[in-house]
Amino acid sequence: MSGGLFAFGVFFAAVFTSNILLTNFLGMCSFLAVSREVKTSVGLGAAVIFVMTVTSVLNWLIYYYVLVPLDIVYLRYIAFIIVIAAFVQLVEMIIERVSDALYAALGIFLPLITVNCAILGASLFMVIREYTFVSSLAFGAGSGIGWALAIIAMAGIRTKLNIRSKVPYGLTGAGIALIIAGIMSLAFMGFAGMITIT
């Protein structure tokens, strides 16, 4: 398989067949806390797509051009988390200066993202699976889109759920959200046969 085709496969797999949220449980905290309204979910989803794509690429460069040559691969956790935190901070400052509207829509979600497990998880998966540069880009973008897809769908379902449904007391809030996530995960398993790249 050629490089470009492989990268496309990785992208598709990251969005559907091995969705980072629904099959790897990454980013659950903000997924449960912020999926009450569609609008905020779209904002957070967009922020995650952007940050995940860029940090995957940055971390790939740092890993293969700094950590591996210096033989300090064991420091990758610290390196990755610093890159993510610094990037998020930088983006927040830029957005704040450049566009008020964008800051209002996206800015408030940025601090949430620094410790979103999915961002760090995407970088770690990328290193463990030994993706090439192009594949890493595809994987970062695909994982972000997959995560956004899941949280937006979830917010839609939860909004409907609030209007007319009697949820047992013990399941209110997170419980029912987890059950919905389970059903969504089942539905996404339907894609599983289409592509087998992990």
Place this chain on the structure above:
Amino acid sequence: MKSSYKYRQAFASGIGVNNPVFVQILGICSTLAVTNVLKNTVVMCAGLVFVTGLSNLTVSVLRQYIPGRVRMMVETLIIAAWVILVDIALRAYLPDISRQLGPYVGLIITNCIVMGRAEAFALSNPPGLSLVDGLASGIGYSYVLLAIAFARELLGSGSIWGFRVLGDWWVNWNLMVMAPGGFFMLALFIWVVKGSFLKEKQEAATGAGKPAQTAPAQTAPAAAGAQGGKS
């Protein structure tokens, strides 16, 4: 006398009334994924208890010297340092399990519980108490996940700790070892615990047992906790 009471209270609150999984729904991200095999979960939970306890201790010892503005960054670095130790130890002594856990050991860094306890407790409490609080939160979190792992491995593979305990008559419920099983099992546990134990506490606290009114109040701390730990 009074201080020993405080220690005991810090311990009990992490395990019971303030259990991070049931009450605050925090930190399930990184560990839920490995609950399909009991052995991996035990290793992962041991690592997590170690990291929560010691990072709480470290943050508490250094709390006078950490500048307020960069405290999140400092906390993250402290946590990352402990996680690296766990990762290296696992790779040296349990290479097979380390390979199976893959990226999830590293993801303890972004586990909201570790950060949440450092932010909410260790920054304003003395080291000894912080260590107890960290260990208790870690243990409170672990026993929930161990219970989930136990159920998932038993139903999904018919085995416990890798040994087949259900006989040949048992047809493996494959869904349980896959991702949806994890979601359903956790939801089930939350349902049972919240529906039977926490309900009385909630009713006693508010004086009214109306689920419709107590429900938003119940979920608000989860959101506030998650955001408070991150902002």
